[in-house]
Amino acid sequence: MRSRFLALVLILAAPGARAEPVPDFVKDSLGSWLAVTDDGKPGCRITLEAGSTIGGRIARPEPACAARLPRLSEATAWTYERGVRLHDATRRIIARFEEDETTLLKTRGDEVPATLLVRARPGVERAPFAPDLYGTWAMRRPDGPTLCEVTLRRTPPPGGEESFALTPGPACDPAVARLKLASWRVEDFALMLYGTDGASLRFEPGPEGYDKAEGGKPLRLVRLR
Structure with missing residues (x-):
């Protein structure tokens, strides 16, 4: 049994071992995003990465999130289900961004102001107001x-x-x-x-x-x- 276990470890550690393929929906979500409320206030950037962490894949909010969108500054992980979900270090969901008919990602329900998640662009920090x-x-x-x-x-x-x-x-x-x-x-x-x-x-x-x-x-x- 021990020899079989060692053989399996060697196979998985071998340079030619195949990594799990990254799904297309994950690839489409990777990169820098701007989380911004629809009331014209400055938002903050969050980078979604492919690497795994507790609760999903790695999410990295920029330092500005702590002052602009404190809740999102706690994000450490993200998952995808009808849109992007951000999780904190305890796996708790702290934000759900769901697609609408235009594929825009935004928070739903009675939350005012709504928060949008759009691709980050140089020099853009606010939503139109x-x-x-x-x-x-x-x-x-x-x-x-x-x-x-x-x-x-x-x-x-x-x-x-x-x-x-x-x-x-x-x-x-x-x-x-x-x-x-x-x-x-x-x-x-x-x-x-x-x-x-x-x-x-x-x-x-x-x-x-x-x-x-x-x-x-x-x-x-x-x-x-």
Whole structure:
């Protein structure tokens, strides 16, 4: 029996021994994430690793979590079940981020504010928050001239109660003018602009403003006033 046990140890320790493959859903979850509340306050980064630890795989919150999101600063491990779950050193679940119909990971239920978990980006620390966005913005190509100035107002558009009014400037590029932009609102981690004929533009936070998040030519919103 002892000889068989030693033989098994040698096989497992051999350089050619195969490690357990990492599932695709784990691979897709690895890397640096930004945990951020939807009330515009600064969030903090959490790195999800493939290595094993007590309660799951290794989670490493950055030091800023202790002041910004104290509960998440206790995370030492993560697992995946309909989304990412963070655990503390006692295996207790301290946060559940579940996917919605857009695959965005966020806390569910009656928690206010909700906490989002999005891929970390350089220079991005906050989620869009409507009161921080009121004012006039330049819509331009990155490092290019302004195509249109748009004013994001705090009052609803005519006939609408679920969004805010948007007023384009008088001299917009035809490519923007034909969208007939008239309203805007925040949807989770995105700033959405809507036209009266069904057109829409989706922008997400970037280091220099808000960048268009969908296909086509790049477009950026930069605050003017």
